[in-house]
Every structure is written in C-alpha cells, then in structure tokens.
Amino acid sequence: MTALPWLSITRGEAPLLVSIPHTGTDLAGLEGRLVSPWLGRKDADWWIEKLYDFAAGLGATVVRTSISRTVIDVNRDPSGVSLYPGQATTELCPTTTFDGEPLYREGQAPDAEEVAERRKTYFEPYHAALAEELARLRKVHERVVLYDCHSIRSVIPRLFDGELPVFNLGTNSGASTDPALQTLVADIIAGTGESHVVNGRFKGGFITRNFGKPEAGVHALQMELSCRCYMHERPGPVSADNWPADYDPDFAAPMRRALTEILQTAIRWARA
Incomplete structure (x- = not known):
C-alpha cells in the first residue's frame, strides 16, 4: 500500500502481527476546535510503543498509527454499533473523554460527513495495512497471531467499577482464537501473580473481533493493561x-x- 506519514509498518517474518492502535498523539489539526490539546490526548495508551519495542526484535510485524484516538478510534466498529451494549464507551470519532468530559468546543464536534472523511483517511488505511500484513504472513505460515496492544488507567468509574485488573485478556469470548492459545497466555499472566481476567470488561475491540478468524488461520488476542x-x-x-x-x-x-x-509463546504456538 502507499506509504503514509502517520502509519508505521515494520515487517517481520514470524507468525505474529502486533497492532498498536491507540498510542498516537497527532491531533491532525484539531487543536483549535478542542477544549484543550491535553484532553485530546488524555486517553492515549501511553508508552505502549515503548513497552513493546522488543516485538520487532522477535521477528514480529508491527503496525502503528500516530493519529490520536480523538481524531478517530481505529478499534471501534465503523458502523457505529457499540462493542459493549449497555455500557459506557466512546464513539468512532469520540466527543467525550473516558471520564465524560466534552472534547470539543461548542459547535465544533464533527458531523456525519466529517466522520466519514476521517474514516476514509485514517481508519480504512490502518485496517487495510493489518489485512495486507496478515495475508502476507499467511502465505508462509499456517497460523498467524494478531496481538492488539492496549492500556488504560486503572480507575475510570464511568467505564467500570473499582480498580481494573492488571491483565485484561480479550478473545471475543473465545471466538477470535484457538482455546489452546488463550490458555497458554492466560497461564502466563496468572503466573505473574498480578490480578487478571479473561474476557471480562474488555473482551476485545473491533480489531480483535474483525480479524480473529481461527478457521482461516488468524488468531486474535487483545491485551488491555492497567x-x-x-x-x-x-x-x-x-x-x-x-x-x-x-x-x-x-x-x-x-x-x-x-x-x-x-x-x-504466541510465536512458538503458531509455528508448532
């Protein structure tokens, strides 16, 4: 695909694609329309690109966007359907922070036409990159793991009660991956002694649900860290x-x- 300045793709040959969709802080020129640039960046998955900077050295392919989730959230269903019906969440193009604070000055929120343009400009290329890299890896590997990296503040009353567990593994209630891989990863996080849950509040966003097709050789995991x-x-x-x-x-x-x-472990499992 055509190179884009905000989209980073590091190609590896291992059967693992690491997706980093929410570390971006580029507000794409929206600063003047927002209540504050800080609010526009507040809910980023801070430093996740540093935390996982070893992944490429393992041979993983890494796909990352520098565009802030305030501009568009590439892990939301583009149709607008909520991934968590009945629970508070944010939109494809968020108008509030996780805490419910308005992001835009009065009259400055995007309309449907602008949302559609942002989807075309940023959402679709990110997902096209994921699809292209998965297809490339599947040509040489019978199984490929898509690992979607996330983090969130430990306490956000609007989104969940109490303190979130340290590890939140999501596999769309088991539909996005082989149970054997889910068990292997769950055993590792349990072995750390940290609090953990599998398919709790965060079962996996649109990336996990859309690309996780075990029957087609693509096994998707979302890891949400506190x-x-x-x-x-x-x-x-x-x-x-x-x-x-x-x-x-x-x-x-x-x-x-x-x-x-x-x-x-994911790489070894995929190669086994």
Whole structure:
C-alpha cells in the first residue's frame, strides 16, 4: 500500500502481527476546535510503543498509527454499533473523554460527513495495512497471531467499577482464537501473580473481533493493561499537571519480561 506519514509498518517474518492502535498523539489539526490539546490526548495508551519495542526484535510485524484516538478510534466498529451494549464507551470519532468530559468546543464536534472523511483517511488505511500484513504472513505460515496492544488507567468509574485488573485478556469470548492459545497466555499472566481476567470488561475491540478468524488461520488476542503495571500511575483523577507520568524503563522491566514471554509463546504456538 502507499506509504503514509502517520502509519508505521515494520515487517517481520514470524507468525505474529502486533497492532498498536491507540498510542498516537497527532491531533491532525484539531487543536483549535478542542477544549484543550491535553484532553485530546488524555486517553492515549501511553508508552505502549515503548513497552513493546522488543516485538520487532522477535521477528514480529508491527503496525502503528500516530493519529490520536480523538481524531478517530481505529478499534471501534465503523458502523457505529457499540462493542459493549449497555455500557459506557466512546464513539468512532469520540466527543467525550473516558471520564465524560466534552472534547470539543461548542459547535465544533464533527458531523456525519466529517466522520466519514476521517474514516476514509485514517481508519480504512490502518485496517487495510493489518489485512495486507496478515495475508502476507499467511502465505508462509499456517497460523498467524494478531496481538492488539492496549492500556488504560486503572480507575475510570464511568467505564467500570473499582480498580481494573492488571491483565485484561480479550478473545471475543473465545471466538477470535484457538482455546489452546488463550490458555497458554492466560497461564502466563496468572503466573505473574498480578490480578487478571479473561474476557471480562474488555473482551476485545473491533480489531480483535474483525480479524480473529481461527478457521482461516488468524488468531486474535487483545491485551488491555492497567497503566499501574508499567508506569507510575497516580491514584484518583488526573490532570495536565500529573498525566501522563513519564516512562520509567526500570519500573516497566518486570512487565516487559512477562509480555516478552507472551509474544514468544504466541510465536512458538503458531509455528508448532
């Protein structure tokens, strides 16, 4: 596909594609329409690209967008259907933060025509890149794993009760991957001693649900991490003065070891 300045594709030959859809902070010129640029970047999956920067060294293909999820969320159903009916969530082109704060100044939110244009400009190329890379890998591997990387603040009352577990593994209730791979990954996260859940509040977004087709040789996992496991997350509400916390490689090292084991296991399983 045509090279795009906001879309990064690092090609590897292992049967693993790592998707990083929510670390982008590029607001695509929306700054003047937003209540504040900080709010526009508040819900990014902070430092996930650093946390997983070992993946390419394992031979994984890595696809990442630098566009903020405020511009468009490439992990939402483009039809507008909620992935979590009955639960609070944000739209394809969000108009509020996770905490419910308005993102746009009065009268500045995108209309249907603008949403459609953003979908064409950013959403469709990201998904085309995923499809193209999966097809490339499937030509040489009978099984390929799509691993979708995410993180979120540990406490967001609007989205979930209490403190979120550290590890939140989603496989669309088991539909997006072989049960054997789900079990292998679940055993690793259980072995860390950290809190964990499989197909809890976060069962996998549109990427996991759309591309996870075990019968076609593509096995998709979503890993949603609570930020406290790899960065110095402050308890309680956050502000521009304290969020995001800086990335601390030493603090993140134990989590990187666990994630390395997960990705290595996924590669071995796919090759078995």
